[in-house]
Amino acid sequence: MTSFPSLLHSDDELELRETVRRQLAARSGWSTVLERVETDSPHDPDTWRRLAAETGAAGLPVGEDAGGAGASWRETAVVAEELGRSLAIVPFLGSAVLGTAALLAAGDTELLPQVAGGERTAVLAVPLSSWPGREFPTSVTVEGGALTGSVTSVADAAVADVLIVPAQGPDGPSLWVVESFETSPRTALDMTRPLGDVTLSAAPGRQIASGQQAVDALQQALTVGAGILASEQLGLAEQCLETTVAYLKERYQFGRQIGSFQALKHRMATLWVDVTRARAAARYAAGCLATQDPDTAVAVAVAAAVCSDVAVLAAEECVQLHGGIGFTWEHPAHLWLKRAKADQIALGTPDRHRSRIAELVDLPLVG
Amino acid sequence: MTTPAASAETDDLRNRVQELLSSHPPESVDRLDFLRARFDAGLAWVAYPEGLGGLGLPRHRQRVVDDELAAAGAPDNSPRKIGIGLGMAAPTILAFGTEEQKQRWLRPLWTGEEVWCQLFSEPGAGSDLAALGTRAVPDGEEWVVNGQKVWTSMAHEARWGILVTRTDPDVPKHAGMTYFGCDMRGPGVEVRPLRQATGEAEFNEVFLTDVRVPDTDRIGDVGNGWRVATGTLMNERVAIGGQATPREGGMLGMVTDVWRSRPELRTPGTHAELLELWVRAEAARITGERLRQQLAAGTPGPEGSAAKLMFSDLNQKLSGLLLELLGEDGLAYDDWTMRRPTEVHFHGNRPGYSYVRAKGNSIEGGTTEVLLNIVAERVLGLPGEIRVDKDVPWKDLPR
Numbered sequence: 001m002t003s004f005p006s007l008l009h010s011d012d013e014l015e016l017r018e019t020v021r022r023q024l025a026a027r028s029g030w031s032t033v034l035e036r037v038e039t040d041s042p043h044d045p046d047t048w049r050r051l052a053a054e055t056g057a058a059g060l061p062v063g064e065d066a067g068g069a070g071a072s073w074r075e076t077a078v079v080a081e082e083l084g085r086s087l088a089i090v091p092f093l094g095s096a097v098l099g100t101a102a103l104l105a106a107g108d109t110e111l112l113p114q115v116a117g118g119e120r121t122a123v124l125a126v127p128l129s130s131w132p133g134r135e136f137p138t139s140v141t142v143e144g145g146a147l148t149g150s151v152t153s154v155a156d157a158a159v160a161d162v163l164i165v166p167a168q169g170p171d172g173p174s175l176w177v178v179e180s181f182e183t184s185p186r187t188a189l190d191m192t193r194p195l196g197d198v199t200l201s202a203a204p205g206r207q208i209a210s211g212q213q214a215v216d217a218l219q220q221a222l223t224v225g226a227g228i229l230a231s232e233q234l235g236l237a238e239q240c241l242e243t244t245v246a247y248l249k250e251r252y253q254f255g256r257q258i259g260s261f262q263a264l265k266h267r268m269a270t271l272w273v274d275v276t277r278a279r280a281a282a283r284y285a286a287g288c289l290a291t292q293d294p295d296t297a298v299a300v301a302v303a304a305a306v307c308s309d310v311a312v313l314a315a316e317e318c319v320q321l322h323g324g325i326g327f328t329w330e331h332p333a334h335l336w337l338k339r340a341k342a343d344q345i346a347l348g349t350p351d352r353h354r355s356r357i358a359e360l361v362d363l364p365l366v367g
Numbered sequence: 368m369t370t371p372a373a374s375a376e377t378d379d380l381r382n383r384v385q386e387l388l389s390s391h392p393p394e395s396v397d398r399l400d401f402l403r404a405r406f407d408a409g410l411a412w413v414a415y416p417e418g419l420g421g422l423g424l425p426r427h428r429q430r431v432v433d434d435e436l437a438a439a440g441a442p443d444n445s446p447r448k449i450g451i452g453l454g455m456a457a458p459t460i461l462a463f464g465t466e467e468q469k470q471r472w473l474r475p476l477w478t479g480e481e482v483w484c485q486l487f488s489e490p491g492a493g494s495d496l497a498a499l500g501t502r503a504v505p506d507g508e509e510w511v512v513n514g515q516k517v518w519t520s521m522a523h524e525a526r527w528g529i530l531v532t533r534t535d536p537d538v539p540k541h542a543g544m545t546y547f548g549c550d551m552r553g554p555g556v557e558v559r560p561l562r563q564a565t566g567e568a569e570f571n572e573v574f575l576t577d578v579r580v581p582d583t584d585r586i587g588d589v590g591n592g593w594r595v596a597t598g599t600l601m602n603e604r605v606a607i608g609g610q611a612t613p614r615e616g617g618m619l620g621m622v623t624d625v626w627r628s629r630p631e632l633r634t635p636g637t638h639a640e641l642l643e644l645w646v647r648a649e650a651a652r653i654t655g656e657r658l659r660q661q662l663a664a665g666t667p668g669p670e671g672s673a674a675k676l677m678f679s680d681l682n683q684k685l686s687g688l689l690l691e692l693l694g695e696d697g698l699a700y701d702d703w704t705m706r707r708p709t710e711v712h713f714h715g716n717r718p719g720y721s722y723v724r725a726k727g728n729s730i731e732g733g734t735t736e737v738l739l740n741i742v743a744e745r746v747l748g749l750p751g752e753i754r755v756d757k758d759v760p761w762k763d764l765p766r
Binding site: 004006007008245248249256257259260262264265266268269270272273276277278279280281283284298302305306351353354355357358361362363365366367 | 615623626627630633635638639641642643645646647649650651653654656657660661664666670673676677736738739740742743744746747748749750751752753
């Protein structure tokens with residue numbers, strides 16, 4: 001912890017951000033997203049394919065020798081920030097972040113190149129509400145190389161080609177790649193990130209990690225997930241702040257711009273301070289993830305705790321300060337609100353991350 | 368990340384430090400002689416121009432020098448005691464001063480031979496600094512100054528003050544101001560302690576009665592004082608919010624020390640609050656680091672205002688939590704007697720004192736409310752406050 005990673009974007013990262021932002025604006029504006037959420041297949045495979053092809057978004061942290069883009073979790077965080085702004089419905093979190101992190105940590109080389117290249121979508125089968133430090137799941141068991149059980153609330157399950165499944169085998173925890181499973185969709189609070197319940201009925205699988213390695217790989221995947229999600233939350237908060245400030249300048253009541261009222265100016269300035277704090281925390285977590293810094297666990301817990309709450313506040317302010325229009329279906333504010341609230345629960349609530357910090361930095365309640 | 372050019376620069380800096388150390392061995396050379404030699408070697412503040420204590424290098428290069436000198440046990444210039452000079456007066460002199468002023472003032476400022484204080488706020492001009500009424504009237508090659516300044520830290524130790532005055536009362540308030548360096552030892556300057564809520568007097572009131580300031584001590588043009596003062600204040604906010612701290616440094620460390628050493632005080636509610644504040648403090652610390660990286664990269668952002676807002680809020684909440692946590696010990700206060708501290712400390716290191724002192728953090732250096740206005744208008748581009756005094760000559764303002 002003697003030296004900080006760079007907390008500023010490099011020129012390459014800025015260029016990546018522009019490319020992703022341009023693509024998402026052209027292909028998946030919020031009105032497109034709003035149209036998709038009420039269809040039977042809300043996921044947007046075309047946008048995902050294009051994004052993966054043009055920016056390598058499906059495999060940024062994967063080495064070029066393994067079919068990836070040879071970048072790092074920093075670049076992954078850049079893409080996450082833009083996806084938090086646009087809410088494009090793509091399996092980035094489920095596959096390019098959680099699935100990829102699990103495959104990398106398990107040392108898999110068979111499936112990883114296909115996932116990194118965007119040819120197959122490999123989703124980590126855990127409830128989205130899982131957190132780093134949770135006990136290894138027991139809802140799926142293995143008998144004679146076949147997996148049976150179910151996993152609820154799995155993000156991006158609907159478009160998964162394969163699942164990476166944590167399961168209890170005869171020798172304890174293990175991680176499996178499974179190709180045969182049933183998915184039933186859930187009606188999710190966050191309409192822009194579809195959840196599914198998956199069921200495995202004596203499904204054949206390929207074991208990629210077992211014992212402590214499986215436990216560590218799942219822990220690593222959830223840590224990466226929480227750290228990258230912080231950047232998504234940052235992007236969402238930035239988008240809400242910018243949209244709200246713009247509205248306060250254009251909306252007139254009482255014969256003046258409502259943004260000239262000090263009560264509203266101070267709320268926006270306070271939110272800007274919060275977003276500034278969130279940006280620093282998210283960049284630090286991404287920087288630590290990229291170099292496997294010894295401080296990564298603390299950095300991720302801090303970023304998750306900060307960015308979760310800032311995103312929710314930003315979305316709530318966005319709804320409130322837009323007044324009536326902010327409560328309508330056709331305004332995107334409710335999409336951001338639902339994503340922010342679901343993200344606050346996803347991969348560990350702020351309270352769970354703070355409890356984790358208590359362990360990591362020795363500030364226990366008892367002992 | 369280190370480029371060959373940067374590493375050559377580092378080597379060059381280390382060589383310069385070694386030359387300084389061998390020509391002026393700290394163990395045998397007088398402290399002041401060493402500091403003067405360091406200034407003359409361009410190692411005082413490497414970002415300053417050559418000939419003025421620097422080498423024209425990026426700010427972050429200073430660390431190479433400071434680390435080398437600290438390792439060699441060299442004396443420093445007691446930066447805590449001369450913070451106003453280093454953080455506010457010096458950048459202002461550098462940006463707006465004449466060549467003669469830079470040569471005359473910067474060296475003794477940096478070595479600490481001449482302490483600087485800030486003569487800005489007045490009883491009738493706090494948040495509305497531009498309403499100030501201390502008059503400066505020209506008289507030949509001099510100005511005659513009359514008025515009262517307040518909240519002046521270190522005035523009783525200072526040789527110089529950065530002074531903002533009203534030179535033209537017939538134009539609107541922002542237009543008629545002029546900035547000076549004021550000799551605090553001159554006739555007519557009277558410094559009185561200003562006792563504060565903590566019981567002590569870090570600050571002073573300064574009464575200026577027919578003080579004669581030579582025109583050669585004017586900083587910036589006549590009537591341009593507001594612009595010069597605004598530059599000074601931006602530096603103040605960076606100085607207050609932008610200090611490098613280790614994890615759990617500052618006020619947070621006082622709370623975590625008590626938490627770890629006194630388990631009998633812990634409750635679930637204070638635990639939750641502690642962790643919440645720990646996270647906020649850590650995020651504020653990383654924000655400060657990000658601000659420093661921006662400055663080093665030559666792209667300063669508006670994060671300085673954010674850091675100041677975070678810092679004052681945190682100090683207040685943490686010092687409040689500390690007293691609550693301490694229970695019976697939180698009922699105690701160490702000493703209410705009137706004292707004169709020799710340095711400004713934004714939260715102190717004693718629980719009761721910190722609680723009271725931190726209340727000043729959201730007032731000094733721009734109140735939280737004014738800073739939020741500044742962020743809303745300058746960063747977010749929201750409409751400015753309605754200014755009823757904009758076109759009114761200063762002398763006609765209601766007061």
